[in-house]
Structure formats: C-alpha cells, structure tokens
Amino acid sequence: MSTALQPALVLRTRPFRETSLLVDIFSRDAGRLHLIARGAKAVRRTRSAKSSGPAPLQSFQEFQMGWRGKSDLQTLTAAEPGPVLLTRPDRLVIGMYLNELLFYLLGEADPHPPLYALYTQTLAQLDADAPLELLLRTFELELFAALGYAIDLSQDLAGNPLRQDQCYQYAPEAGLHPAPANSPNALAGAALLSLHQHGPQDPTALRAAKRLCRTQLERLLGGRTLKSREWYRQAAPPMRKIST
C-alpha cells in the first residue's frame, strides 16, 4: 500500500547501484524519511527534449510524494514536482545549512508539520531577500522547540520573568540565569525579550541570539561541524558580511 501523496522536500540524494538514488526527505506529515528511488538516476540521465519525464529530485523544490514499504528503506512511488522555493544562487548555501540541520537533528519518521511549514516559508523568504539573521534565528529556535530543547526566553531558571536591564548567561542543560554584564557570553535581557516577542531586531539583539543559538546547536550536534557553515566562513569578503 502506498501512502497518499503528501508534500515533501529533498534533503539529500545519493547514487545507489547503477540507476537508483537514495533520497532523504523532509515530509510534512511523516517527518524525515530515508527512501529509495528506483530508476531515478536513469531518469535524470535520459531526460530528452521530447519527454518531460519525472522531474529530477532536487532540494528546495516541493514535491507531492508517495512511498510504500515498511522496512527502514521504503520505496518512493511518486514525486510530482511543485514549486521551486529557492533559486537565488547566493542563498543556496543557506538553504543547504537548513538541510544539514534537519538531516542531522530530526529523528527518522518523526513528524513536525509546523516545522515543515516554517522550513518552506523560510526557503521562500531566503529567495525573496529577507534579512538573513532573524530568519535563521527564528528557524533555529523553532527547530530546538520541535526537538524538545526549546529555549525559554520568557523566564530565568528561578522562574522570574526576564528583565530588560539585566544580563543573562545560558546554561544548555538548564536555561537562562542572571549574570554580570561583563561575564563571558553575557546576553542582554532587552535583546532576549525582543527576540522572544519577535520584535524588531537591532544588531546587538541579533548577536545575542546568534550566541544563544550557537551554544544550543553545539550541544545538539554533539561535536559535529556543519560543512555549509565552514564553507560559508571561507567565502570571499562580500559573502562574509552575513553569517549563519
């Protein structure tokens, strides 16, 4: 029995045997899945002038997908191409960063429909020149929440509401606790509150948010470094102005 078609995006494809592909997808209703697409590589090679054929399976394009099987390696049975959400060449690396996060952090077959919605929306906004930092921090914070590692930006460890004029430190296992302004990685309360309320972000707030997310990511990734971020850091000066 095949599942009904449902929206999904490709996180990664790898050649498998002569003509097939192993495909990791993030689907709206079933989460991250590992599928085999039989004959998909052959399709890519022989697509000719006349046959429209199945569209190549690639990232950042929404497909309506179906699959069947109950082992850990199910078979892709349909992939009807839908809209391409991200094409801007300068933003592809950011999209790849999101894919790396989803690939490494989402459990298999663990559905997260709201995160899926945010993912597609974020890709579309990347394509539309939205300011990068806030987009990424919003995505990361939502991802943490979906994984059960939400950062509580409303109160400190003791349960007291955050204060505009207080600085905080973030302890990954526990949460935010008040700290002197000159302590390492001190985060301004005002910045955290502004982030919490999705308010307008000034550069200080964004820097604080980045430090916060970085700390949490390092913990969740357990020492794994993300290639897209490495690559981004090595990029030429014009690209270095923005950062993941």
Added chain:
Amino acid sequence: MSHSPLLASLIESLKILPGVGPKSAQRMALHLLEKAPQKAAQLATDIQEALAGIGKCQQCRNLTETPLCTLCTDPRRNASLLCVVETPMDVLAIEAAGGYRGRYFVLYGSLSPLDGIGPADLGLDLLAQHVATAEIEEVILATNLTVEGEATAHYISEQLRAIRPLKLSRIAQGVPTGGELEYTDPNTLTQALAGRKHYA
C-alpha cells in the same frame, strides 16, 4: 556454493565497476581465470600502470600522464578562456561536441555539505592561483544545472571576483535543441524565458 578466498576477493573487486552486480562479477571472474588467463594478466598490468602513471594535470586537474595535460600545453588552444567543469567526463563531452577552443579546470564534484564536500575538496586554491597568474580573460562556469552546481558556480564566481576583474559567465539553460515548449518542464521553461537572448 561458497567461493575460495581469492576468487571471492576478485568478485568483490569487480563489483565496483558500473553496472556490475554479483552475478556478472562472478561470470567475469570465471571468464578471466578459465578462458583468458594471459589477457587477465595484461589487464592486471594495465590497471597497475594506469594507476601509477595517470595523475591530475598540475594546472587544470584533468587526467594526464604528464605534469601538464595536452589541452594545457596545446598552443592552439585559447589560453584566455577557461571552462570550469565538474568531471573529466564533462571535458570529454564538451570536446566531443566541438566548438570550444579554450582550456578547462576540473573540480571533481560540486559543493555539497551533506556529502561532506567543501571548497577544499574541489581544488579551488589551485584555480584561484591559476586565475591570479595566468592571462585568463573569461571564466565559464559550466558546473551542472543542479542545486549543488549552481551553488558551486556562485561560490567560485565570488572567489574569483575577489582576485581581480574578470569576465565571468554561466552556461545557458533553456529549451533543448529539438525541444517543444509543450513538453518542457516548468522550471526549464521559466529559466528559458528569464535567460532569453536578443533576437537579431
């Protein structure tokens, strides 16, 4: 039936060839051993010599038996034009199509974080060095029209732009020769319209 250790090892090795599964690998192994032992010995020698004698061109990374490949040393090739491709197969395809008289640079892949491939794996230092010192006027970014290929083309263009002023171009994409619009997929059609050329 289980194979003897040496035969099993040979079969395993043959399976790395494209299109060769366990059945064909077994047939090939038995054929080499039974029917053509001398030719099999020659094959073994050829593989060893090719492995030892063929390397990457110091300038363009294409496969060659000499420090610089024939394309890089051929004085009739246009040295001001450099075409960046993903694989040696791409060089062969462009050469077979004819019409291009410049030189090449082979990346051996494209940037793909989830496959662990970053800039250091694509010889981009060598490319940058080459572009900085050689009399290249135009670099054609001919990576695949995939997400990874596009990202790679963009990355290289940013890197090269930072070195010196340079004409950078990207291979065109659109409706293939003999193609009918009705059968062209929406993405290709969109790209074809966006990348339309002046009609003289």
